[in-house]
Amino acid sequence: MTRAISLHDVSKAYTRDIRVVDRLSLDIAPGEFLVLLGPSGCGKSTVLRMIAGLEDIDEGRLFLDGEYGNELPPSDRDMAMVFQNFALYPSMTSRDNIGFPLRIESPGADPAPRVDATARMLGIEDLLDRFPAQLSGGERQRVAMGRAIARHPSAFLMDEPLSNLDAKLRNRLRAEISQLTRELGVTTVYVTHDQSEAMSLGDRVAVLRGGVLQQVGTPRTVYALPSNVFVAAFIGTPRINLLRGLVRAPLDGAMTISLGKQFLRLPEPLSLDHQLLRVQQGREVIVGLRSEAVRIAKPSAARTGEVALTGLVEHLEFQGHEVLVHFNTGSRPAVVPDLEAPRPRPERPARRRRREGTVLHRLRERAGALRAGPVATLDRSEQPAPASAEPRVPGDLIVRTTPDIRLRHGMQVPLLVDLAHLFVFDQQGERICPNPARLPDLEE
Ligand SMILES: Nc1ncnc2c1ncn2[C@@H]1O[C@H](COP(=O)(O)OP(=O)(O)OP(=O)(O)O)[C@@H](O)[C@H]1O
Numbered sequence: 001m002t003r004a005i006s007l008h009d010v011s012k013a014y015t016r017d018i019r020v021v022d023r024l025s026l027d028i029a030p031g032e033f034l035v036l037l038g039p040s041g042c043g044k045s046t047v048l049r050m051i052a053g054l055e056d057i058d059e060g061r062l063f064l065d066g067e068y069g070n071e072l073p074p075s076d077r078d079m080a081m082v083f084q085n086f087a088l089y090p091s092m093t094s095r096d097n098i099g100f101p102l103r104i105e106s107p108g109a110d111p112a113p114r115v116d117a118t119a120r121m122l123g124i125e126d127l128l129d130r131f132p133a134q135l136s137g138g139e140r141q142r143v144a145m146g147r148a149i150a151r152h153p154s155a156f157l158m159d160e161p162l163s164n165l166d167a168k169l170r171n172r173l174r175a176e177i178s179q180l181t182r183e184l185g186v187t188t189v190y191v192t193h194d195q196s197e198a199m200s201l202g203d204r205v206a207v208l209r210g211g212v213l214q215q216v217g218t219p220r221t222v223y224a225l226p227s228n229v230f231v232a233a234f235i236g237t238p239r240i241n242l243l244r245g246l247v248r249a250p251l252d253g254a255m256t257i258s259l260g261k262q263f264l265r266l267p268e269p270l271s272l273d274h275q276l277l278r279v280q281q282g283r284e285v286i287v288g289l290r291s292e293a294v295r296i297a298k299p300s301a302a303r304t305g306e307v308a309l310t311g312l313v314e315h316l317e318f319q320g321h322e323v324l325v326h327f328n329t330g331s332r333p334a335v336v337p338d339l340e341a342p343r344p345r346p347e348r349p350a351r352r353r354r355r356e357g358t359v360l361h362r363l364r365e366r367a368g369a370l371r372a373g374p375v376a377t378l379d380r381s382e383q384p385a386p387a388s389a390e391p392r393v394p395g396d397l398i399v400r401t402t403p404d405i406r407l408r409h410g411m412q413v414p415l416l417v418d419l420a421h422l423f424v425f426d427q428q429g430e431r432i433c434p435n436p437a438r439l440p441d442l443e444e
C-alpha cells in the first residue's frame with residue numbers, strides 16, 4: 001500500500017511570533033518521490049516531522065489518503081523515517097536492528113523472512129551478523145534503510161539520509177535509493193539542502209525558503225522556469241549569473257537591457273516574452289543567465305538570437321572536463337538574500353488576521369512566494385554582504401568552456417549570449433521573462 005499525503009495551509013511556530021513553516025500546501029501523490037529542498041533552517045525537517053506526527057501542526061490540516069490526520073498518533077500513520085544520523089542500536093547486530101521494528105509491530109511473528117528479503121534487496125546479506133561499530137558509514141546507512149523498508153511502510157520520510165557520507169558513496173546510495181523506492185512504489189518525502197541530489201532523485205521538487213513554499217514542480221520545470229530569483233539561484237551549478245540591468249524600450253528604437261556599460265540588444269522582431277518586457281521601460285531588473293546561455297565566440301559567429309558582450313577574464317576554475325571562466329563584464333551582480341541563511345519572520349499581527357476571507361486577503365494568499373518578503377532587494381547590493389552570504393567570487397559572469405580553450409587572466413574575450421535562455425526578474429525577484437503565464441506543465 002502506498003499513500004497520498006496532503007498538506008493544506010500548514011503552519012508551525014516554535015516560538016510565539018516566528019513561523020518556521022508558513023501556510024504550506026502540498027499534495028503528494030501515491031507512489032511519488034517528492035523532495036523538500038531549501039537552505040539550512042528553512043523548515044524542511046519540521047515539515048517532515050509534522051507529516052510523521054512527531055511535531056504538532058499549529059494551523060492547517062494534514063490528510064493521509066484523503067482522511068484528516070492531524071491528530072493521528074505516529075504509530076498509526078504507517079510511515080518509516082530515515083534520519084541523517086541513522087542511529088542504530090549499537091548492541092544489536094544488523095539482523096536485530098532490521099528486525100526490531102518488526103518485533104515491536106507483531107510480537108508473535110518471526111521476523112527472519114522479512115529481514116532476509118530486505119537484506120537481499122539491499123545487498124547486505126553478508127553484514128547481518130555484524131554490529132554497527134563493525135560497519136562503514138555507507139553500510140550502516142544501508143542497514144538503517146533496511147530497518148525502514150522491512151516494515152513495508154506506506155510512506156518513507158527521509159531526512160538528509162546521505163549527508164554524513166562521502167561524495168562518492170552518496171552518489172552510489174542516491175542511485176540505490178531512487179531504484180529501491182521506485183521498485184517498492186512507496187510514497188517518499190525526501191529532505192535535502194543539496195540541489196543536485198534533489199534534481200536527480202525527485203519526481204517533483206518543492207523549494208522552501210524561510211518556511212514558505214516558493215515553487216513545486218518537476219526538476220526540469222524548476223530549472224527551466226524558476227518562479228523567482230531565489231529558486232533560480234538555488235537550483236543549478238554553477239549558480240545562475242544574476243546581473244542588475246536596466247530596461248530601455250524607446251518607441252522608435254531597439255529594445256535593450258543595459259548591464260553597466262554594455263547592453264543586450266533584444267533581437268527584432270521581438271518575441272512575445274521580450275515584447276512583454278516593454279512595460280519595464282526605465283526600470284531596474286535582474287537579468288539571469290545560466291552558464292549555458294553564454295559562450296565564448298566572436299560576434300561574427302553569432303547565430304540567430306545571440307547577441308555580443310565582452311568580458312575580462314578574472315579567474316579560471318579548472319574542473320577537469322571543463323573550465324569555469326569568471327568574467328568581469330562591468331555589470332553589477334544582484335544579491336539574493338537567504339540563499340544559505342534562515343529567514344525567520346514575525347507572524348502576522350493580530351489586526352491583519354481578522355482580514356482572513358476578504359478579497360485583499362485572498363490576493364495576498366495568492367502572492368505566495370512574496371510572503372517571505374522580496375527575494376531580491378536591488379538597493380541592498382550596495383551594502384556589505386552579510387556574513388552568511390556566499391563567499392564572494394571574482395567576476396560577475398561565469399561561463400563554462402572546454403579545457404582546450406587557452407585563456408589567461410586579464411584577457412578581454414568576446415562572448416555571445418543566447419537570448420532564448422534569458423531570464424528577467426523584477427525588483428521583488430519574481431520572474432517576468434519567460435512570462436510567468438506560461439504553464440510549466442506544458443513545457444514538459
Ligand atoms: N524544537 C525547536 N524549538 C525551537 N525552534 C526550532 C526547533 N526545531 C527547529 N527550530 C527552528 O525552526 C527552524 C526550522 O528548522 P528545521 O529543522 O525544520 O530546518 P531545516 O530546513 O531542516 O534545516 P537543516 O537543513 O539545517 O536541517 C529553524 O530556524 C530552527 O532553528
Ligand SMILES: [Mg+2]
Pocket residue numbers: 044045046159
Ligand atoms: Mg533538517
